[in-house]
Amino acid sequence: MAPIQKECDYLVIGGGSGGLASARRASGMYGAKVMAIENKRLGGTCVNVGCVPKKVTWFAASIAETIKEAKAYGFSVDETAPFNWSMFKDKRDAYVKRLNGIYEKNLKNDKVEYLHGTASFVDLHTVKVALDDQTEVSIKAKKILVAVGGYPNLPDVEGAELGITSDGFFELETQPKKVAVVGAGYIAVEMAGMFHALGTETHLFIRHDTFLRTFDPMIQEKVTAEYERQGIHLHKQSSQSKLEDIGNGQKRLHYKDQNGEGTMDIDTCLWAIGRSPELEKLNIDITKIDRNEKHHIKVDKYQNTNVPHIYALGDVSDSGMELTPVAIAAGRRLSDRLFGGQTDAHLDYTNIPSVVFAHPEVGSIGLTEPQARDKFGDENIKVYTTSFTAMYYSMMEPEDKGPTSYKIVCQGKDEKVVGLHIMGIGSGEMLQGFGVAVKMGATKADFDRCVAIHPVSAEELVTMK
Structure with a gap:
């Protein structure tokens, strides 16, 4: 069957926050003919496996802390059962699903045509989309935005696939009794903190003596010390050599830290060691778009790539700020420039909180x-x-x-x-x-x-x- 042929002014590849913000601004405010493609769930990392479910879980963890602290204020709070992880997960999943529906409704309201499928470049102006029903759509676009986001990395460690990433954190049906979190960035630190507050024995493995190492030294030192004070087990100067399945749902982590070599039997190993741009299925090489050593698409302050009509923003780009509000702001300003006549519109990447x-x-x-x-x-x-x-x-x-x-x-x-x-x-x-x-x-x-x-x-x- 020959592919369905379509044309548009602006094709947005990626249904995350940045891509959708740009698509809706271009269509809803400026009347451009816009199409958006996503092969997973609308809302991208933030809505589905990032900011939103993370913050909901953080609220739960904070409530757990408050319950413990309440007795200092004269309250007698008896916990008749441990935290109901399964019930909480079901409610959190339902909340995210509602948000997926709201995102799709907003696209319709702003007259953005949405296709659920996997996109790949055919040439500089043409993208083919394999829809869920195996139908193929060929789209010829005057301008194309690549906003496909990223995915969490697995380390080069034997048995690494037996662990989970931040995506897997939100898939856990039951609460682990004992967990190893590997990483020193904000994802590792946040998830270790939530596990611990909710009652999981938590071991955090970091390569150096502090974590959050892109932050001010005061933050690094004081938050590291506070995690130790709270009872999170910190393994400094650590590395991992093997993760193995020992049965009954248990894993054994082989590691080295400041105290020497050791093994640890755990329920879950969570790798939080960084993210990579999600470009494997996009056939991006055919466009000859420039990328950096970590494969992120190179962009200037206007989100331009080296190909005049192709743009990139969000986690797939080398802007250096992998934050949802950054992608949203950059996406809206890009549409202001491309379709709204604001020739100098761009995001100022300085002083972003x-x-x-x-x-x-x-x-x-x-x-x-x-x-x-x-x-x-x-x-x-x-x-x-x-x-x-x-x-x-x-x-x-x-x-x-x-x-x-x-x-x-x-x-x-x-x-x-x-x-x-x-x-x-x-x-x-x-x-x-x-x-x-x-x-x-x-x-x-x-x-x-x-x-x-x-x-x-x-x-x-x-x-x-």
Whole structure:
């Protein structure tokens, strides 16, 4: 059977947050004829196996912590049963499925034609799509956006396939009693924190002495120390050589850490060692699009590739910011430029706030202290720091009190705030507002002129000496 022939102004390959935002803006606001293709579930990593189900699980973990802490406030909370992982998973899955439906409805509302299938390039302007029913569609597009996202990596370790990745975390039907999490980035740290708070014996394997190593040293050191204080088993300077199935659902991890070589019998091994762009099925080589050493598509600040009418954004690109709101913002600005007549529209990738939903939360915007010193010189940098016990912990015993630490990195005589790093309760919500100030170019004096709200932890950011 000959393929069905279609044409469009703008073809978006990938139904994640960035691609859909760009598609809807181009069609709904500017009237372009737009088609979108996705071979999994609408919403991409964020909605299905990322931000959304992760944050819901983080809420559950935070409630578990609150239940434990409630007795310090005079409550007697008797847990009659352990956390019901299966019930929670079913409700979380149902929530995500509703979101999938909302995404599809929004595409219809904005008149974006949606095909569920797998796309591959035929030539620079033509993409074929294998639909679920084996029908083939050939689409000729004037402009094409590649926004297919990425997938989690497995390590080059014997038996690695016996473990799971972050995708598999959300597929777990029952709660592991004992888990090994391998990795030192935000995904590993978040999932280790959630496992531990919900009652799983958690072992976190990291290659160095701290984790979150792209963050400010204050964050690295204090969150690492806090995880150790909470009772997460940290295996520093570690490597893994083998994962084997020993029956009865158990795995045996062979590893080396600062204490030497060892083995550990676990229910689950979760690899969180990085992600790669999802390009294998796309026949991308035929386009001769430039890619970097990690196979991400090279783009400029306008999301242009080296092929004039092909663009890329989100996790598949080399923009360096694998964050959902970044992809959404970049996608909308791209459509503003391509179809809305805004010839200079592009995302400014500087001073983008980000949060790690660790235990406690971490927030960061701008330069780390070492980055600021390298860029501006030691003599042009002034750093303000504070560490304190949040009022929430005032009723608790010393050994149960979590830390709060803030750092403001300032540059020049006017002490422009070029970096803000916070750790503690409420950091996620707090950083959104302070992020506006930093993006606007606020100085330390601007912070100081803002009258504090009392009593809240955030007041420390406007009263720091």
